[in-house]
Structures are given as structure tokens and as C-alpha cells.
Amino acid sequence: MRFLHLIRGNLFRNKVRSLLTVCLMAAIFFFVTTLLSILATFDNASEASGVDRLAVQSAISLTTMLPYSHEQKIREVPGVAETAKLQWIGAYYKDSRNFFANFAVDADKMKAVWTDYAIDPAQFEAFKADRQGCLVGPELLKRFDWKVGQKIVLKGTIFPFDPQLTIRGVYYHPVNVSSLYFHTEYFREAGLGGQGLTGTVWVRVSDTRKMAAVSQQIDEMFKNSEYPTETFTEKEFQKNFISMMGNIKLLFTSVSVCAIFMVILLAAITMSMSARERVTEIAVLKALGYRPGLVLGLMLVEFVLLTLFGGLAGTLAAKGFYQVFDMARATSGFLAGFRVYWQTVALCLGASALVGIVAGGYPAYRAANLSVVDGLRKVV
Amino acid sequence: METLVEIHDVRKVYKRDQFEIPVLNGITLGVPRGDFLALMGPSGSGKTTLLNLIAGIDRPTSGRILVDGQEVSSYSETALASWRARHVGFIFQMYNLIPVLNAAENVELPLLLTKLNRKQRKQHVENALAIVGLADRMTHYPRQLSGGQEQRVAIARAIVTDPTILVADEPTGDLDAKNADETLDLLQRLNAEFEKTIVMVTHDPKAAGRAKHALHLDKGVLAEGQYGYEAEPAVVRT
Numbered sequence A: 001m002r003f004l005h006l007i008r009g010n011l012f013r014n015k016v017r018s019l020l021t022v023c024l025m026a027a028i029f030f031f032v033t034t035l036l037s038i039l040a041t042f043d044n045a046s047e048a049s050g051v052d053r054l055a056v057q058s059a060i061s062l063t064t065m066l067p068y069s070h071e072q073k074i075r076e077v078p079g080v081a082e083t084a085k086l087q088w089i090g091a092y093y094k095d096s097r098n099f100f101a102n103f104a105v106d107a108d109k110m111k112a113v114w115t116d117y118a119i120d121p122a123q124f125e126a127f128k129a130d131r132q133g134c135l136v137g138p139e140l141l142k143r144f145d146w147k148v149g150q151k152i153v154l155k156g157t158i159f160p161f162d163p164q165l166t167i168r169g170v171y172y173h174p175v176n177v178s179s180l181y182f183h184t185e186y187f188r189e190a191g192l193g194g195q196g197l198t199g200t201v202w203v204r205v206s207d208t209r210k211m212a213a214v215s216q217q218i219d220e221m222f223k224n225s226e227y228p229t230e231t232f233t234e235k236e237f238q239k240n241f242i243s244m245m246g247n248i249k250l251l252f253t254s255v256s257v258c259a260i261f262m263v264i265l266l267a268a269i270t271m272s273m274s275a276r277e278r279v280t281e282i283a284v285l286k287a288l289g290y291r292p293g294l295v296l297g298l299m300l301v302e303f304v305l306l307t308l309f310g311g312l313a314g315t316l317a318a319k320g321f322y323q324v325f326d327m328a329r330a331t332s333g334f335l336a337g338f339r340v341y342w343q344t345v346a347l348c349l350g351a352s353a354l355v356g357i358v359a360g361g362y363p364a365y366r367a368a369n370l371s372v373v374d375g376l377r378k379v380v
Numbered sequence B: 001m002e003t004l005v006e007i008h009d010v011r012k013v014y015k016r017d018q019f020e021i022p023v024l025n026g027i028t029l030g031v032p033r034g035d036f037l038a039l040m041g042p043s044g045s046g047k048t049t050l051l052n053l054i055a056g057i058d059r060p061t062s063g064r065i066l067v068d069g070q071e072v073s074s075y076s077e078t079a080l081a082s083w084r085a086r087h088v089g090f091i092f093q094m095y096n097l098i099p100v101l102n103a104a105e106n107v108e109l110p111l112l113l114t115k116l117n118r119k120q121r122k123q124h125v126e127n128a129l130a131i132v133g134l135a136d137r138m139t140h141y142p143r144q145l146s147g148g149q150e151q152r153v154a155i156a157r158a159i160v161t162d163p164t165i166l167v168a169d170e171p172t173g174d175l176d177a178k179n180a181d182e183t184l185d186l187l188q189r190l191n192a193e194f195e196k197t198i199v200m201v202t203h204d205p206k207a208a209g210r211a212k213h214a215l216h217l218d219k220g221v222l223a224e225g226q227y228g229y230e231a232e233p234a235v236v237r238t
Ligand SMILES: Nc1ncnc2c1ncn2[C@@H]1O[C@H](COP(=O)(O)OP(=O)(O)O)[C@@H](O)[C@H]1O
Pocket: B014, B015, B016, B021, B023, B041, B042, B043, B044, B045, B046, B047, B048, B049, B050
């Protein structure tokens, strides 16, 4: 590239200003990378869910429970392969900050409904055989430094019930890596499922093409009962869960967009300044025969290099940082499976280049189309 | 001697808001090839405007300008840009070097628009800097050079493409007497030794005295009896 000297010279023309621009870009893109990675974690959680599962819950509210008898009726619906009750417990371990997902589940039907979970057969048998046994995700095991065979006590929040459990095994799943499952029976014995109520009934369908029909049929069946239902695919269910939590996704997306918008404004100001300072030089280049398109191109390359470099620094810093900083632990397991994907890095690089084009476009265009005579007279 | 620059009844009117400011009021003039012409006149008389028209960075409101047989006054913006790159060398009062480029890189600027490869460009840059006596300042940045040296780098940049015509707007206006002298020596040498046609704007009679001819502009017209293309074609063609 024969114009390299010129571009490099202009990049380092005002070192403090360039450095500040790069730092600002880096800071913003560190932040944006973090937000986008959190979104990716959410997306992943719903994406990798079983495609053949439906979750049946009360149509009234998320906290309203369903009678066990519903499960029996659901089993009769054509297209339903297997069902299992799942109850959110919401207990914590030792300290209320140690929050993680824990459930009571029909242990004997677990494998038949959640076919995408891998569990060592011997461990699974041990779990089934022990009423107070539980299965935990590998991240959870790591987080609390638990061992298989260890006895643990959880502290109940929603229910006045402190589960006393023995870890019988580890389950493996690509996304769900830090939950805990124990027996519905144990929950019921403690008197809490005594009324025969469960939060959700999960359904595996035999033919994924008929999911919509099955889901409709279930809701139809209970429409006029005391406990009407609302059936979601597992994907929708997860999204629902997330939207319940304050529509985090929308919030994060708008915060990211705002941050990028802000950095565009700031970059536009510095780039206008930098273009304005060079009015005479640009007029000289044009006098020498540099055409407007070339001047525009040279300036845009310079601006984009500046923002791209900042974006690269910020997003790579984030990638490195979260390799060391354990987000799962810091968020008490809420962001288990959090990581900065290369796709997110690429997205941020694209966005930072775009910042350069959008912010620098107008100043560069104006500079490129400046009248030579006016530029030399410094009347602009 | 043939006429390199022909200016026929050129007028230039600037419009500022609703006011029309006539700056050149019918200039007719010829500049022979190989001439060293000084354009003189009081401040605001239109010297720079006329020079800009000859150099093709501005266009007349009416009238025709031909350089080397080409009617540049009818060229489009882009055509003018490439014409300037090939035919015009610029020398400014404030030197106008790019501060972030060193001397060699500054001189190389016009060559970047040509098809020359890196090696050929380097050769041309070295030649040009040698002519102005700054072969040993290749890697110096403008801020590391004196005003006189900066102007010589600017002159090297103006001659590096071997242009048809050199235009200089008050090239000594910002220099002390000694450096002004040296710059004028250099321009004279370029004219005599390298047969460069030079049009120089100046209001310094001493500087004008170094040129082959001098013309006086006043209020947008050439002074009576002066070197007019039609009025005294004989002068032009000598
Ligand atoms: N872009 C412009 N708009 C309006 N007036 C201008 C412009 N450029 C030059 N002028 C006016 O034209 C006149 C001649 O300017 P100029 O050619 O620079 O004179 P000189 O170089 O002889 O001092 C001046 O009065 C100046 O104010």
C-alpha cells in the first residue's frame, strides 16, 4: 500500500488523542463484549434445549401449581412418549448468595424425558436407589468443591424444607452444567408435595413435527378445569423464564446499542476535529492531484483503523479476562456456561469498524470535497 | 518562443451571500514557454486568484485558459485533478509540507499518483532533493528543518514529477532575506538550467527583479502597457 506512510503518519499525528480514542473504544467494547456474551449464554441455554420436549405449567401464573392428576391425563394424549414432574425448589447452599438451580424430579422417568443428559449408569442407579440422593452438574461440583458420596444440606426458601441430600452422581449436558436434581418422592414425603401438586409437568413427544398439535391438545383438555394449563416448547419455556426476569435481553441489547451510539458520537467529535485541523493539508493534497475519492478513502481507512484497533483491544481483553475471571462463580451460577465466543469477538470487530465508518464518514466526506482554493486560503 | 499559457479575457467573480465581488475583470495574457514571470500588485488585486486559475485549482467565471494547448478552463473537476498531477508544480508561501511525513515522504507525495514503482520513486525523490541541496535531509521532519529548508523541500516536491509549469504564491513571503535570496536563486536556476516555466506571485520588488518579466495587477486588471497578450504580443513571443 503506497499510502501507508501517510496513513500511519496521520494515525500518530496527535498521539494523545489517538490513544484516548483507542482507550475509549476498548473500554466500550470490553463492556459490549461482556453484555453480548451474557446474551449468548441465554441464547445458548434456550437453543441447546431438547427439541422434543414440552413444558406444561399453570396458565394462571408461574407460581401456581398443577395437580398430579394432570400428569396422568397428559400421558393419555396421543403423541406423548413420556412425562415427568419437575418442581423448582429455589434452595441455596450454606449462604443465600450461593444460589443455583435445584429441582425435585421424577427420578425413574428422568432419563426417558431428558434424553440429552448423559449420566453414568452406575451413578444413575445409585441415585434412583437413594430417596435422598441427588445428581449435580459438573460446574456445581467444582464450585462448591463437592465430591460424589458427600452429604449436603440445602436451605429452603420457597418451601419450609431443608433438603438433606447425598450426592450420588454427576450429569452432563452441553449447556445446563450447574443444576441439582433430587427425588420428587423426597419432596412429597416432606409434606410439600403432599397435596399432590407440582410446578411443571414435562413431556417428551414421539414426533417433533406434531409438537404444536400435542401442546394445543393438552391446553384444550384443561381449559375448563380448575387448573388450566399453558404448554410451551422447552425453547419457549426458557425464553419465558428469561423474559420473566425483567426482560434482560432487551435491556442488554439496548444498553449495548446505547454504548455504541455514545462511542460513535464521541468518535465523530474527535474525527471532525482531526479533519478540521488538516484542512490546509488536504487542500494541498488535492492541489497535487489527489482526487476526492482517494482523500475520502485515506481518511476512512485511518479512522476505521483507529476504531478497529480500539475494538480489537477491548474485545480481546474481555476474552482474556473472562478466561481467568469465573463469571459462573461471580454470578452464583446464574451465568453458568458463560464464555466469550469468537463469534462475539468477530461481531464486536465488525461493530467497531462500523463505528469508524459512521463516525468518520461525514468529516471525511466533507474534507474530501473541500474546495482547494478555500482550503488554501483557510476560509473553511 | 511559443506561448505556454494563454489567457483570453478571463473574469472571476466571487459570490458572497447576495454580493458579487468582481476580482478579475478581463485579463488577457500570454506566458511563453521557459519564462519566469512575476505577478505583482497590491494586496487584494487578484494575484492569487489569477495564479489559481492558471494552476487549475479554480475556474474562471468567463473567458478561456489554455496551458500547453489544453483548454483547462473547460475541464471537469476530476480531469483537472489528473491534469494538475501531471503538469503543475505548486510552491506556497507557508511551504505547506505535511508535518507527519519526513522530507523524502513529502517529496514522494505527487509520485504516489503515478505508475512508478517504489524504486523509481525513490530515485526521483533523491534527484529532486539533490537539486535543492537537501540530499542529506531525507529523513528529517518539517519541524526539524528551518523555514528556508522547508521551502526547498516544497520546491523539490513541486519539481519531482517534472511538471510543465511551476506556480509559486509569495514563495519568499515568510522567509528572512538570506533564505529568500537562496530560494530565489533556486527558482532562477530551475528556470535557467532546467528550463522550467515559472509564474510567481510576489509583492516584493526585489523578488520580482529576479524574474525575467514582471506584470502589475491592480483591481483585477493588468496595468496599462504591460505585457498584455493582445496588447503587446511581440513581448510575449520574444
Ligand atoms: N473565495 C472568495 N470569496 C470571496 N472573495 C474572495 C474569495 N477569494 C478571494 N476573494 C477576494 O478577491 C480579492 C482578490 O484576492 P487575491 O486573489 O487573494 O488577491 P491577492 O493575492 O492579490 O492579494 C480579494 O478582495 C479577496 O477578498
